[in-house]
Amino acid sequence: MEIDPFIFRLSIFILSIFIGYYVVWSVTPSLHTPLMSVTNAISSVIIVGAIIAALAGDKVNIFDTANIFGYLAIVLAAVNIFGGFLVTQRMLAMYKKKQKDKK
Amino acid sequence: MISANILAVFYLISGILFILALRGLSSPETSRQGNLFGIIGMAIAISVTILSVGNFTTGFVYLLIFLIIGGSMGAFIAFKIPMTAMPELVAGFHSLVGLAAVFVAISAFLNPEVFNLGSPGNIKIASLIEMSLGAAIGAITFSGSIIAFLKLRGIMSGSPITFIGQHYLNLFLGISIIILIFYLCKTQTSNLFWIIIGISFLLGVLLIIPIGGADMPVVISMLNSYSGWAAAGIGFTLENSALIITGALVGSSGAILSYIMCKGMNRSFFNVILGGWGATDQTATNSSQEQKPVKNGNADDAAFLMKNASSVIIVPGYGMAVAQAQHALREMVDALKKNGVKVSYAIHPVAGRMPGHMNVLLAEANVPYDEVFELEEINNDFANCDVAYVIGANDVTNPVAKSDPQSPIYGMPVLDVEKSKSVLFVKRSLSPGYAGIDNDLFYRDNTLMLFADAKKMTEEIVKSL
Numbered sequence: 001m002e003i004d005p006f007i008f009r010l011s012i013f014i015l016s017i018f019i020g021y022y023v024v025w026s027v028t029p030s031l032h033t034p035l036m037s038v039t040n041a042i043s044s045v046i047i048v049g050a051i052i053a054a055l056a057g058d059k060v061n062i063f064d065t066a067n068i069f070g071y072l073a074i075v076l077a078a079v080n081i082f083g084g085f086l087v088t089q090r091m092l093a094m095y096k097k098k099q100k101d102k103k
Numbered sequence: 104m105i106s107a108n109i110l111a112v113f114y115l116i117s118g119i120l121f122i123l124a125l126r127g128l129s130s131p132e133t134s135r136q137g138n139l140f141g142i143i144g145m146a147i148a149i150s151v152t153i154l155s156v157g158n159f160t161t162g163f164v165y166l167l168i169f170l171i172i173g174g175s176m177g178a179f180i181a182f183k184i185p186m187t188a189m190p191e192l193v194a195g196f197h198s199l200v201g202l203a204a205v206f207v208a209i210s211a212f213l214n215p216e217v218f219n220l221g222s223p224g225n226i227k228i229a230s231l232i233e234m235s236l237g238a239a240i241g242a243i244t245f246s247g248s249i250i251a252f253l254k255l256r257g258i259m260s261g262s263p264i265t266f267i268g269q270h271y272l273n274l275f276l277g278i279s280i281i282i283l284i285f286y287l288c289k290t291q292t293s294n295l296f297w298i299i300i301g302i303s304f305l306l307g308v309l310l311i312i313p314i315g316g317a318d319m320p321v322v323i324s325m326l327n328s329y330s331g332w333a334a335a336g337i338g339f340t341l342e343n344s345a346l347i348i349t350g351a352l353v354g355s356s357g358a359i360l361s362y363i364m365c366k367g368m369n370r371s372f373f374n375v376i377l378g379g380w381g382a383t384d385q386t387a388t389n390s391s392q393e394q395k396p397v398k399n400g401n402a403d404d405a406a407f408l409m410k411n412a413s414s415v416i417i418v419p420g421y422g423m424a425v426a427q428a429q430h431a432l433r434e435m436v437d438a439l440k441k442n443g444v445k446v447s448y449a450i451h452p453v454a455g456r457m458p459g460h461m462n463v464l465l466a467e468a469n470v471p472y473d474e475v476f477e478l479e480e481i482n483n484d485f486a487n488c489d490v491a492y493v494i495g496a497n498d499v500t501n502p503v504a505k506s507d508p509q510s511p512i513y514g515m516p517v518l519d520v521e522k523s524k525s526v527l528f529v530k531r532s533l534s535p536g537y538a539g540i541d542n543d544l545f546y547r548d549n550t551l552m553l554f555a556d557a558k559k560m561t562e563e564i565v566k567s568l
Contacts, residue, residue: 005342006229006339009338009339009342009344009347012344012347012348012351013335013338013339013347013348013350013351014351016118016347016348016350016351016352017351017354017355019122019351019352020125020351020352020353020354020355020356020359021355021359023122023125023126023352024125024352024355024356024359024360025359026126026129027125027128027129028128028129028130028131029363029450029452029458029459029462029477030131030450030459030462030472030475030477031128031131031134031459031462032360032363032457032458032459032462033189033193033457033458033459033460033462033463034128034134034138034459034463035125035128035356035360035458035459036193036323036324036327036357036360036457036458036459037189037192037193037196038124038125038128038137038138038141039125039327039331039352039353039356039357040193040196040197040200040327040330040353041141041145041196042121042124042141042144042145042349042352042353043200043330043331043334043349043350043353044145044199044200044203045117045121045144045145045148045334045345045346045349046200046203046204046207046334046337046346047148047149047203048114048148048149048152048341048343048345048346049207049210049211049337049340049341049343049346050203050206050207050210051149051152051153051156051166052152052156052217052218052341053207053210053211053214053217053218054162054165054166054169054210055153055156055158055162055163055166056156056158056214056217064214065213066209066210066213066214066217067162067210067214069206069207069209069210069213070206070207070210071165071166071169072206073202073203073206073207073210074166074169074170074173075169075172075173076173076199076200076202076203076206077173077199077200077203078169078170078171078172078173078174078176078177079173079174079176079177079180079196079199080177080196080199080200080203081145081173081174081177082173082174082175082176082177082178082181083176083177083178083180083181083192083196084177084181084196085138085141085142085145086177086178086181086182087180087181087184087189087192088138088141089135089138090181090182091186091189091463091466092131092134092135092138093135094186094463094466094467094469095131095134095466095472096466096469096471096472097131097471097472097473
């Protein structure tokens with residue numbers, strides 16, 4: 001008897017939901033906005049699908065319809081990756097502790 | 104170039120780095136390092152994917168060009184965007200993830216051989232279900248986020264748009280998507296796939312238009328969650344563990360945030376999704392018709408009160424974001440601190456238009472994060488505080504939520520502002536807040552109303568300090 005690989009992926013999925021559940025509950029409420037922008041950036045890892053779609057297939061005709069959708073998805077995901085991580089970085093840089101020695 | 108097994112190991116590593124990126128957000132000190140982990144994870148995922156395809160011909164050059172185009176647009180936006188525009192930025196970014204998911208699904212549908220999913224017209228049933236679900240959720244995320252973006256940006260009215268039979272129409276569309284996916288699997292007709300995507304775009308619009316402005320925190324969190332589920336759906340199609348892990352993380356993160364936001368308003372998730380508080384408007388506004396005495400003050404009164412106080416709690420709300428008053432507020436607090444006044448900030452979970460909105464604005468104005476407290480942490484301190492300075496908040500301070508079971512906001516956790524010795528309420532008029540109900544606080548003996556724009560009033564107070 002062989003287990004369908006789908007079951008393994010489903011296990012990864014469900015276990016990751018549990019990890020997400022516990023990790024996100026431990027996020028401090030004051031960082032909820034950076035949480036949203038960083039989750040937004042990492043969900044753009046969908047770009048890996050876009051890269052395969054754009055590069056694979058017929059190597060002569062690089063602008064097949066399927067490839068074009070891949071390239072479009074690359075642009076969209078790239079906006080998100082760079083925009084998401086950089087804006088998170090910018091926000092996190094603003095969170096400062098009270099400086100006791102000031103004045 | 105790289106074997107499938109090694110590739111899978113690298114995807115697992117990026118998945119772990121993404122988990123660490125979220126873990127880092129448990130405190131501001133570790134958060135910057137967390138973000139770095141996220142960036143490394145993303146870089147690994149992209150590089151190994153390119154290596155695995157191993158196609159370094161013209162296509163690769165185009166890939167780099169498109170990556171740079173998208174990347175520079177993203178970087179430009181990230182550096183230029185003002186912090187007050189963060190809610191619409193996040194909504195806009197969600198729409199891009201949704202659309203990217205749709206595009207990848209379309210590409211996989213048109214050219215399934217590339218992803219080992221069968222051949223066009225004969226795609227594996229499981230893959231077909233996964234890719235149509237991914238495409239449908241992606242499409243809903245895209246059009247829903249566009250509507251949220253337009254509402255937050257003020258291009259579209261923030262008030263709920265409702266019509267008779269709306270919920271039944273949505274239900275009908277949702278069920279028809281499932282039926283169409285079923286027929287798509289049976290017949291493999293490509294037209295059905297396009298119809299599914301079309302209906303999903305429509306459903307996304309219809310789901311978000313009935314939701315009003317102050318419910319936006321829930322909507323944004325929900326769309327955040329959807330973008331994760333869409334990514335996970337595509338991850339199943341492409342058999343990619345990095346996408347599955349990330350999708351599950353983002354999906355549950357958004358769901359938790361939606362839950363926290365709903366709890367902050369004491370409403371169920373379905374109550375928010377099925378349309379706002381609009382229906383209670385008529386009955387609620389009646390009470391504000393009768394003229395009740397209100398104490399009206401000016402900046403000098405406010406300055407006098409605060410200067411002589413020993414502790415002041417500041418309650419910011421969406422009005423502060425609109426007036427961009429956070430920098431003026433910080434100046435005021437600095438002046439007060441010089442006078443030896445102890446100042447802290449109280450943040451209600453649903454203050455503003457997205458989770459954590461107020462915290463980011465205060466951080467932007469250089470307010471140290473250890474002076475900013477959440478509702479549960481600070482609510483007992485109002486009783487010992489001399490002055491509460493309410494700037495741009497309204498419903499979240501309304502004592503009616505504790506006393507009147509008839510009120511639509513009854514049971515919602517509120518800040519106990521009325522317990523402080525005196526309340527300074529900066530507001531442009533006596534108009535009710537989003538919930539459409541009168542705020543009892545305006546008419547209390549210890550309340551002094553400051554009718555002005557939040558920023559102007561705060562600046563005037565700074566001058567008279």
